[in-house]
Amino acid sequence: MFQKFSYKEIKKATENFSTTIGQGGFGIVYKAHFSNGLVAAVKQMNKVSEHGEHEFCREIVLLARLHHRHLVSLRGFCIEKHKRYTIIYLIKK
Numbered sequence: 001m002f003q004k005f006s007y008k009e010i011k012k013a014t015e016n017f018s019t020t021i022g023q024g025g026f027g028i029v030y031k032a033h034f035s036n037g038l039v040a041a042v043k044q045m046n047k048v049s050e051h052g053e054h055e056f057c058r059e060i061v062l063l064a065r066l067h068h069r070h071l072v073s074l075r076g077f078c079i080e081k082h083k084r085y086t087i088i089y090l091i092k093k
């Protein structure tokens with residue numbers, strides 16, 4: 001199920017952003033353990049433009065509708081002031 005997460009939930013699930021698993025072009029990626037048992041990747045987006053809100057929402061809507069066996073599915077998102085996060089299924093190596 002696709003859902004909206006609060007910043008508080010993200011912070012708790014990433015143990016105060018201490019669980020870094022990677023660094024991408026848009027920001028840091030964290031491993032997150034949510035209280036409902038969900039283990040996911042949380043991708044922080046650093047490059048938030050002036051129209052960030054609109055662009056981010058449009059991207060989320062598009063990604064949420066994408067389902068392909070070669071793509072990781074979007075699990076949710078979080079918007080808090082100037083911070084943007086996408087929550088995606090964790091790929092185990």
Ligand SMILES: Nc1ncnc2c1ncn2[C@@H]1O[C@H](COP(=O)(O)OP(=O)(O)OP(=O)(O)O)[C@@H](O)[C@H]1O
Nearest residue numbers: 021022023024025026029041043072088089090091
């Ligand atoms: N869903 C995921 N599950 C596990 N690890 C992930 C996941 N998404 C990203 N990562 C880790 O975080 C790193 C950065 O990923 P990210 O997609 O942000 O960067 P990228 O591949 O450089 O793409 P982009 O240019 O879009 O930022 C990856 O190399 C990987 O190690």
